[in-house]
Amino acid sequence: xxxxxxxxxHLIKTRGQQVTLRCSPKSGHDTVSWYQQALGQxxxxxxxxxxxxxxxxxxxxxxxxxxxxxxxxSELNVNxxxxxxxxxxxxxxxxxxxxxxxxxxxxxxxxVL
Amino acid sequence: xxxxxxxxxxxxxxxxxxxxxxxxxxxxxTDYIHWYRQLPSQGPEYVIxxxxxxxxxxxASLAIAEDRKSSTLILHRAxxxxxxxxxxxxxxxxxxLVFGKGTRLSVIA
Numbered sequence: 572x573x574x575x576x577x578x579x580x581h582l583i584k585t586r587g588q589q590v591t592l593r594c595s596p597k598s599g600h601d602t603v604s605w606y607q608q609a610l611g612q613x614x615x616x617x618x619x620x621x622x623x624x625x626x627x628x629x630x631x632x633x634x635x636x637x638x639x640x641x642x643x644x645s646e647l648n649v650n651x652x653x654x655x656x657x658x659x660x661x662x663x664x665x666x667x668x669x670x671x672x673x674x675x676x677x678x679x680x681x682x683v684l
Numbered sequence: 685x686x687x688x689x690x691x692x693x694x695x696x697x698x699x700x701x702x703x704x705x706x707x708x709x710x711x712x713x714t715d716y717i718h719w720y721r722q723l724p725s726q727g728p729e730y731v732i733x734x735x736x737x738x739x740x741x742x743x744a745s746l747a748i749a750e751d752r753k754s755s756t757l758i759l760h761r762a763x764x765x766x767x768x769x770x771x772x773x774x775x776x777x778x779x780x781l782v783f784g785k786g787t788r789l790s791v792i793a
Contacts, residue, residue: 575727604780613771613783614728627780661727668778670716675727 573598575664575676583682584652592647592679596664603645604673605637606661614661620645621668649681657683687711688772693788696762704757704787706772711752715776719746719757721768722786728771731757767791 576595584590596603602621606614616629620639639645643664649656659680663673689707696702708717718733732739732746734755739746745758759766771786 606781606783611785613769613785614781616780616782619778619780627778629780663727663781670775670777670779672718672730672733673781675729677725678727 575662575674577660577662577676577679579679580677581680581682583684585684586652586654588652588683589648589650590652590681592649592660592662592681594645594647594662594664594676596643596645596662597674600664600666600674601643602665602667603639603643604663604665605645605647606663606675607631608659608661608678610658617647626668652683654683657681687774687782688784690770690772690784690787692785693790695790695792696759698764698791698793699761702759702762702766702789704759704770704772704789705754706757707754708772708774709753711774712776715774717746717748717752717755718773718775718781719744720771720773720781720783722771723765723768728783731770733775762789762791764791764793 578593604619605617608614618628619626623639634650636648659678661678663675665671665673719731720728722728734746747756769786
């Protein structure tokens, strides 16, 4: 049973560029949440997708956007990259919207130069 | 605002029990207490959760205070593979997970 997978594992971009990160949820899961984890900090919630719609959003600017596809996979897009966007981006999947246990992927490490 | 308070770090000897505390004094009646841990270079993984009663699973035990204002994650015999950052969170309905800095557990051989 495949767990949550994310791609790419590492990425280097320059300021002002745009980036797309991808996530495939654990088999049987239909809800995807994205988190940003700066070095030495706990993960911070970005947004959650269910039934191809953004259901909840954390305190992140509109430069952060996402999408969920009919097969439940998801993308995180970040426009106009800033140095401060350098972080580990984590995807987590779960079943439904009842606060079920979340399963995290290994993350994508983004470095903005 | 993580709404939970944990010590920054703890240390344990291998094969000894470890008690990781968490304070959640403002917890509401519908909040579950969830614990996750993050091993080096990995995403967080679920450990255990509970509401009022103590809980046990293959990974750990969760002891919840009677007033629910604090809880303790218990690893019965720490191994080197248990070295990780442990996060205590509150979950109510579909609220997103809110992580603080967690407790960094070091295990000494």
